[in-house]
Amino acid sequence: MSRKKELLSKVGLRLDGRRADELRRIRCKLGVFTQPDGSAYIEQGLTKVLAAVYGPHQVRSKQKAQHDTCIINTQFSMAVFSTNERKKRPRGDRKSTELSMHLQQALLAVIKTELYPWSQIDVYVEVLHADGGIYPACVNAATLAIIDAGIPIKEYVCACTASLGNNDVPMLDVSHQEEVIGGPTLTVAALPMSGKIVLMEMSQRFHLDHLPKVLDKALEGCKDIKAILDEAVKKHIQDIGSSTGWANTTS
Amino acid sequence: MEVDTLKEENNIDRLKCDLGLLSRPDGSALFTEGQTVVLAALYGPVEVKMQKVLVEKASIECIYKPKAGFPCVQDRFKESFIKNICETSLAVSLYPRSTILVNIQEMQNHGQLLSCAINAACMACLDSGIDMKFLFGSVSCFLMKDGELSLIPPVNESSIKGMFVFVFNNTKGEVIASHTEGLFTAEQYHDALEGGRQMGVAAYVKRGTRSPFVCHLSLSERRGGTRRHDNDMLLPLRPELGDHPGYRAMFF
Amino acid sequence: MAEQYKTLHSAKYYRDYLKNDIRPDCRQLSAFRPVIINVDSIKTADGSAIVKIGRTTVVCGIKAEICRPKPETPRQGFLVPNVDLPPLCSSKFKSGPPSDQAQVLTQIIADILENSRCINLEQLCIFPDKIAWCLYADIICLDYDGSLIDACALALISCLKVVTLPEVEYDPGLDKQQVNLEKRSPLNISCTFVATTFAIFDDKLILSDPSSEEENLSAGTLTVVTSDEELCYMHKPGGSPLNEEQITKFISICFFKLSVILRNIATY
């Protein structure tokens, strides 16, 4: 039986020509829409995600209101054309519910919810193109959208995936192709500045010995992503600031 | 605690029942009739949903779960049948604005499923200590092609012409509920009813006299929190069932 | 004022009437409501019947389609009865999937159909293991005013009696079938079943053919289904306990009703 396709070639290049510790190209933009209070768009390789934030506003169902904190309502949705095979419905299946909850957990870790008692923040993410690493892209997009909305956060929350190539070499930012071929995928959402991990999820088993180095790699990825996001935020602030004569720094 | 297997007649020998097997519900019973096994659990009276609140009595809900797969139309029929019987026999007016939940789980089906489920429901009600107007017991009666009546499911299914399920109360032996399959004459129906009643009354009058004691026992034990775990007291249901470690864990 | 009294004190309101051996709709306790059967008025169906029992109205339509028999019963076709209680017929029902009551009713009708053996499913087979008829019998309640089982059973049997199926020629070699729409033939129905519902009021009074209000107030119902000389269903889903004498009485009433209904059906 022939072995499965190698994730890494002999010279250490991956199927799409990246090195093992290389991220895919990240491009992002804040404030893509006018109606939401905050919105952002991110591309990680071919994976494309839109995020919109509404709030803080009055809680929609009174029973859920909390006296000491605001509730974060998230919805994950995937366009029916986002995958190669057309999806039947954009949301409501088990996977999207799970991703919604994970996103909520990640955001609860950074948003200063205690500032907005009796209120609610809605975060909606819409995947336009799925090409591996959907969850990290959603978390990163949501972070940007929350920053665009001007909601105070403790620090950035970034997410990244990592895998193990050739049973030995940790690889960063797994693409869909690599996910399909096999190999374990470790998803980490972290606060890169304090180095805290908010969420960690693994898709397959691998030896415990490998965990530290894969995890390190993923955290490193989170830090890299943070740097990229940071730059985009600064640029965005500059754009708005200069256009408004620095009178009003929020859009 | 086990209600003694009744040994008056061959038929009754086929009945076995264990009460209070489950710790969560307010009442539970595992009822065995021949090879058919049904587990019933009762919760209640508990808080009622806004839509289902009844001012002067408790609302009863019954959920029937088949052994495998989703419940279908047939199971919905059993649910409604058992629910109606419980409504008749439980003293529902004592628990206004509350819900009594009866869960029935089919474990094994070798015929007589409906009557076995009804009996299990009755024993679960008994175990829970909810006030009842009377006890009820169900009997299946088979009508053969040659006109004979039998209380045991025949080996050869093709010889069955019809089947009757009767539910009697233990006070006067009247019919609370009836369900039939197949074609039959009025006389055959009467014969089956008589035959069924004899066995039903035999089983249930006896059980009925014991019931206050059983109820009392189960209640006092529960309150005291000293449920006895005496293995000798409990006969395994069926040898192969009892030997199975999974079942043991569930029962004790 | 009477109207208010009726809604606030409905049980007492009824008791006052029943004391005088009469029901609020002026019927005797054992009286049945008039039955009207109208068949074949819906041309898009392969057979149809509309039954009115008092104000209770039920329509049954049968539509035939072609399918493959089940491997375990290669010589049988299908007859799929379903009862629908749409929100249109009463405010009791909401739109959406069938309510519990509709499901129970569907099961009862399916049981009656099977018990009575009025139709041999083998006549619905066109070619064994290859092609068969599937008759979808959809029974829809249009006005819900009690004794639904009676109305549904009557609608179904009346409908089955007027169903005609076109002739089908099947060529096993080519696996091709051709339908001749011009030549239609009826089904062979071996018996007629008639259901009769009684309500038990205050544990002793027996009301025949109860209306929806009477059903709500009563302490249980009993449905007897007779098929020619025999009984094919005795359905008593809980409610007040009955003794044998009472049951005997019911059965004799039912056989009497059967003869009346049969005369009614025979007229069309």
Added chain:
Amino acid sequence: MPIDHKRINGPEESVPYELFARLSGITSEKTFEETQSANIRTDGRKFDEQRKIFLKNGVVSQAKGSAYMEMGQTKVMVSVFDPREIPNRSDYSLKGEIYCEFKFAPFSCPKRRLHQQDNEEKQYSSIMKKALESTVCLHELPNFQVDIYALVLHNDGSALSAAINAAGVALAEAGVPIYDIVASVTVGVQQGINFLDPTLSEEQMCQTQLTTEKFPNPNHAVVIISKLPMQQQLCQFHQTGYMSLDQLKSALELLTKTCETIVPLVQKCLLSLVTNSIKP
């Protein structure tokens, strides 16, 4: 067909037998040609002639208001219930709402309909809702919803119009305040000919384009309008197909005129309703 656990299911797959019928040779083109040359429709009507209408109110005893309408073979039943609080709403709305559900009975059409509402039925529901929304005085029913259910027992064309007409009567019987009675009419257009109150086969013929060589006129469409006759207002308008402005205008004119013929029938029905209630 997916398995429905709340119904009795038939075989996994079944097809209508009409598909295997011996070819009769009747095509839309042929029917149209015959109709055109004879200058009379297949059921003997003139092009601008309506079918016989039968209208009866109070057919469902359990509903607040109900009506049954027959237009030729088409049979529709509508019932209206008491207003109830709008479900799943937390805020108070000053205006009431209308909920419409339009359903074809499974056996009402040549092809068997499924139990779940399909897209066509949903669209008809929303058209019906549109027509009735501007008919009912919604401001008199704050925070309430009026439920209207329509069931087609036999569809032989113009079923939606019949349902809207019947709904108007049912609403009036239920005592729901309405600005006016509603009258609805359907017309089918093919090759510049207006088929008033089309049957199902005519409706189908008007939905398709006949072969272009023989019939160069591309006009084909089905138009449904509902009107409040006293107010001279169109409360609903729907057209689908392909038609020119002139053709559409002529159809509109025909329809508005025909709506007036429905009015006396509805009036007669409601009048007897009121007189019966006065003299018990």
Added chain:
Amino acid sequence: MKVDHLICLPGERLSICNKTYTSGQGTYERQGYIYSTLAGIVDVVDKDGVKVIEVHSSGQQTIIPTQGDIVTAQVYIITQQYAKCFIKCIGNTVLRNPFKAVVRRENVRATEKDKVEIYKSFRPGDIILARVLPITEAHMYQLSTAENELGVVIAHSEHGYPMVPISWTEMQCPKSLVKEPRKVAKSTKKKYKFEK
């Protein structure tokens, strides 16, 4: 009683709308005219010199509770703060679908409001007469029984017998002679008929 009724249908123009004629119940006004919204009988009511044109529906009117209406309701849940009930009739019109409503503690009676205890005023199952208060909340009507003629009209004792009022705060079971506290409505002719 009028012999000849003036029947009108929805959308029918009834009269011009001016200082003498104004639009009342069952009608609406558009472009200077009064039109009917119901199928029913026209009724002209003289109110302070102005003729109000009303239309009354033939059958049961579609009616929803409005502020000030007297309603008959059945209590189904009591707490320390309020009693929840279903409105069954508005005036003399019987409703098919009951509406949810609530009687708050402060609206039970007119005097000594702070001493009111709900369980001494109502029990589940009681039939009460009450007045509708201004509507503030969606889905819930506020009722008041703070008038002599309002309060419990029909109640059953714990033994299930209809009780007889013996004072404005107590009712008695005729069989067991047990007295139970209630906020009793002052006996009017209407109530007497209920008891019969």
Added chain:
Amino acid sequence: MSLCDAEKTFILHGVKENFRVDGRDREGYRPIELETNIVQHAFGSARLRLANTDVLVAVKLEIDVPFPERPFEGKLEFFVDCSANATPDFEGRGGETLAAELANILTSAYRSPQTFNLKKLCILKGRKCWKICVDILILECGGNLFDAVSLAVKAALHNSQIPLIKSINIDGDNIELNVSDSVFDCEKLDVANAPVMVTVCKIGDQCIVDPSLAEEQCSVGSVVVAISQEYFSTVTSIGKGSLHPRTMCNSLELGQKVGIRLNKAFMETLHNIQPDEDVGFLK
């Protein structure tokens, strides 16, 4: 969005004066931005932004079996998804009513063979055909959804390419289709007759086109007309109000006039559109 009476009056007067709040006349459209081919793995796609209304459309192809009653035709299906990004009201199943309305009107507009020829999608009579799935994602609502959606659909269909079938092998019940892999072996869809929709909105006594969200609030009734060449493929009234037959005629005339103009301009744009590198939401 809710407007007070004064705001409504202001808009009303603007319409009367033929000088709307944003400076347009009654027949004017707001700026439209169009990009095509922005969803890489779809067969065709388009993103259209009409002022603040943002719509993304992707076309996917599937091989299917034709309807038994129409064996010579392929299938065309519309699916609309209202993303919660547009408004929190669309969360969960909140947008389904609007989505169904949009999908229904599109289906109705594309129903006539004059507007879109389904016969070209047939591969093998009664056995195999192409099914075009047009998936519409509403990302932002800034008024006039119908027009924006119809234009975006038209652009996406224009952008779509159907691969050629190289050979068909029939073996009893099995049909094997050999689809060409080459990117260049494709056929473009003909969208010359594909309908464009124009929403004619009655405000006061006048009718306007391309209403903004605020103007939609002031309207007593609107008519959506779908125009294919100079013909009407669908007309439907929306909103709660009713219209006089004369107003209806005026609306139809206005809709047709604007529709023809809009279609002409749009077709020109479609032919001239150039692929852009930096596409999507990054601009």
